[in-house]
Amino acid sequence: MKINIEGNKIEGIFHKRRNRFIAEVFIDDKLEIAHVANTGRMKELLTSGAKVILRKVNEAHRKTQYDLLMVHKDATLISIDSRLPNQLLQQAFMHKSIPYFKQYSDIRREVNFGKSKLDFYISDQKESVLVEAKCVTLVKENKLASFPDAPTDRGRKHILELIEGKKQGFRSAVFFIVQRDDADKFTPNKEMDEAFYEAALLGKKAGVEFYAYNCNVTTHSIALKEEIEVFFN
Missing domain, CATH: 2.40.50.580 (OB fold (Dihydrolipoamide Acetyltransferase, E2P))
Structure with a gap:
């Protein structure tokens, strides 16, 4: 796809x-x-x-x-088009191509939660999920993708909202979509934005799920390629 x-x-x-x-x-x-x-x-x-x-x-x-x-x-x-991760994820959710999210059939874009607008709300009869998608273009040495490449207070707030979602009984997840094919692992960019990193670490401890995928990119198309490892330094 x-x-x-x-x-x-x-x-x-x-x-x-x-x-x-x-x-x-x-x-x-x-x-x-x-x-x-x-x-x-x-x-x-x-x-x-x-x-x-x-x-x-x-x-x-x-x-x-x-x-x-x-x-x-x-x-x-x-x-570098930051609008594409949402389109890629919506397609993946609809075609049930992400193994951990196959069960959800109700897929909604841009939902209000707390004081933020989150990228997705997906659900089945048993469970509801809040999802944020992030566009990643930065790949450092050793094929290491990282986000953000500039301080992002908005990104930090989104993760805090997902933590609140967990407290309210939602499943919460962040997808880092690396829009290139030369990354095989991902980490939040502590050097660029320590506040975002600390929020992500809090999220991980609270049960927020973090996923990363690289992409096949041509001048005519983009597609999710494969899941890559997410780790925290």
Whole structure:
């Protein structure tokens, strides 16, 4: 199962990031601006001269004519669209392709819980589950994926909500979707955001479940590849 990446894809060369949502890229030696659908820093990926994949968008209301979809890092193609993990998980839940979550048939997106909006509420007749999905693009040495690549108070709050969900009788889970194929293990990024790491550690002790998957990425599609180990330093 895979998600097709639709549209007219073209190659470009990354120049710089103006802000969280706008990047400058060279397309056929002409400087253009592109939308970045990811608020992470991605400093190790979005470097001047990096080869990128963009989608041409012809919509009158858009400020940019391009979406920045992917970036090449050495021999690896990385998807940077942070909207895709939710789509991948929804597909996996619907097709019952994640072994630990096959029993749930009611799947709802973007549900309010506490003071947050969580990505999924899934359930069967016996049990209800709160699920958060996180987009991972950072892979360190030794094929180690890690999240976040920038401090995320929002991410910390989500885990605290999942801990509260456990207290209220829900099953709670976090999925880290590594949008590249070169990672074989995952850990929360303590060096980047110790508060997030400590919240994740509290969550683990409270019974929140943590899962990570890497992905097969091509210029035309993305798909979950395999589950990888999650550990805490």
